[in-house]
Amino acid sequence: MNQTIQGSRLALRDVEKHFGDFCALKQIDLTVEPGELVCFLGPSGCGKTTLLRIIAGLEQQSAGTLQQGETDISHKPPRERDFGIVFQSYALFPNMTVSDNIAYGLRSIGMPRQAIRERVEALLTMVGLTDQTRKYPAQLSGGQQQRVALARALAPSPGLLLLDEPLSALDAQVRQHLRGEIRQLQKQLGVTTIMVTHDQEEALSMADRVVVMNNGVIEQVGTPLEIYQQPASAFVAAFIGAMNFLDGAALDSHRVRVGNHDFSVQTPVAEADRLCLAIRPEDVHLLPVGQGDWDGRVLAMDYLGAFIRTRVQLEGLEPTLLVDVDPRSARQLGLAPGADVCISLPAEALHCFAA
């Protein structure tokens, strides 16, 4: 049995959703390519789940169109759309065995018995649950339930797979493991997949492209690397990973003044009185006194395993700066709370945002 699925292309145009006066989604424009895994990432209440439910047809958009493949699905009820969905709770039917759960959608479309049996078997093999067929969901572990939900969603070979926080109900270890498994399965099948998550690590490690959302708008769409290295807005910069923000003013298109120090930046900035300079803690250089641009003092050090997050108070600047150093450099610098240090901010790592 051929297990690959022809993933479909999904195009959203100017999708909006209002709940009374509240605008939950504004001007959502997005194209998901066939076979792509896209993550909707954002804080709770940003509209990512609403958008997923609109794609599924479980909510009706207030305006805009949705196209899946060649078909306009804007006004189709969920049953006439082509997707499989896995919810955070899995919503497995507790009164049915694993096989019956997986076969549920196949029976809906009137597949012959023999074909159903073969398809269910193939799916069970695919998710590695061949020995659990007669069990009920309550008899399975969380991770196993998750796989059954996935197999059930994939059973009718949908062109689109929707995952609503599929891993958030699981322990950290199982989650790590399933991340890789889902990604591998998705690649192998070639099914277009949209995953909603609030976990940035999950989004960055699994997605082909990440859609960062906030307050009902898309802040940025890009590969995990783009999102991390070239955040398009201060929100994205702050939401993904750790980021230091320093208030400053533009001197010219390549120079910014923060406190009484001037820094050069690579990307040209609009000349403005107020803007915001941002740098990731791992991009700040920590140097012995006298060798950097700006003197400071170590306030606190948190050992986070592979690196040490150091809080530095810069001279003449109120907000403290986070700097990540590896333990070896820390030893060489003789870092300790109260120690004097010097920092430099490399131009290529500096981001500029409107304040």
Place this chain on the structure above:
Amino acid sequence: MLESSLKVAPLSPAVQRRRTFRRPGLFTVLLGAGCGVLFLLVLAPLYSLLSKAVENRDGEFVGLANFTHYLQMGGIESAFFNSLWVSALSMVIVVSLAFMAAWAITRTRLPWTGWIRGALVLPILAPSLLPGISLVYLFGNQGILNSWMMGADIYGPIGIVMGSCFWTFPHALMILLTAMENADGRHYEAATALKASGWRTFWTVTVPGARYGLVSAAFVVFTLVITDFGVPKVIGGQFDVLATDIYKQVIGQQHFEMGAVVSILLLLPALLAFAADRIVQRKQSASLSARSAPYKPPHNPGRDWLGAAMLTPTLVFIVAIIGMAIYASLVTFWPYNLNLSFSNYRFDLMDGGGWGAYTNSLLMALGTMVLGTALVFFNAWLMERTPQSKTMAGFFQFFALLPLAVPGLVLGLAYIFFFNHPDNPLNGLYGTLLILILCTVTHFYAVSHLTAVTALKQLDKEFEAVGESLKASRWRVLFTVTLPLCLPAILDVALYLFVNAMTTVSAVVFLYGPHTQLASVAVMSMDEAGDIAPAAAMAVMIMLTCAGAKLLQGALRAWLDRATRAWRRGA
């Protein structure tokens, strides 16, 4: 191969629009129909009743003249205030006793609590006429314990309060048990860790934890007593209360408009209690969400004895009342021939409809059970599990809960006005078994509805969405998932409706016809005619039937529990 069968042919925009809006439309129409049915069964009859109260005998509008007339007759001073103080006193006694019993069951290590609980809720299986009859045998003029009355008369407020306490006790107990079983063991551990004494823990942890239950039980008991007709009918004597006053006005004197006036007076306190209870319930649901560790009572013999001391009087009282009724029904001729026989069970020799009335009751109870359970569940499903606008769901919820505020007598009288009206196309129903069934379903709709809604709310809210994504209709999800998962609740609702249909007197007393006499009404008529022993016998028959139904339902639930253990508990 799969993909091809899933492809849906593109549709023209017009067809698309229709298909989008048709499907939710169907469910909206169905729930609209549900609202319509309840409108016909609750609101329309109530409206007839209200309008009757402001009309004279010839149907002319007379404003509040009927009310003024009732006031001048002294009805307010006697019946209205009598009802209020008797209900308030019963409420205080029942809630105190039920709280003590619930404390003993949940906070001590008394043995056999399963049996004790079973015995304490027995009164729910008996018609409210039964305690009245038993009390006559115990404390009446020829009663075996007449000397205990010290010259006071059991016919009157004393009898009403005692009888009301008997049959409303299980209602209060069940509410309080639920409230107290949900206690968080960690609160008790915290109190112990903070060196609080047992007494202080009781007042700072136990009582606050049960406060919503206490308030709710108080409202429920008050409403039950003030709207009850069975107890005051049998043992009220010359002591007027609103419920018996309605009956006298309507059946005794054919003053329908005065019956309507008294009904409204009875509706007021019931509506107030209903509204207050809903407000309290709303607060409670907010406080019950936290996860808690179950409480385990400490090992403490002194405490256990205290619990036993608090339980025993109530237990003895309940068992004595039931035992007395059974004994009285078996005694050949009280108090002259105390030989036991079944002569009182030859109902065909008495007034009141004989065994035919019993059969009618059984048919009516079965009909109420089947029709009621189906109607309640289907409507609750439409409201909870299909796409409905907030307004629509709100309307339906209002219609579904309204019967809780309408006393049975008021409902029955309203049915006369509405269904017996010559211009009503439905008046063919009048005098049939069907109207008795419809009235009883309506009378007990609210509690059934709440049970069904609670069960449906517990299901994963995404079942229907998953079904849609798997191309299964809501109907298929209903029959393959929702109904199987709700079976325990369905059985509970079925039993609740059956038992109440068997035991109710208040609503149906106005509605039965020559061919639809009922067992519970027969108890009343036989008692009225002085055939007290056969009345006791019929009351016992009703109680036994309900007990049989309860056992059958218990067996079904146990079987269901075993059959579905694998998927319920993962064992």
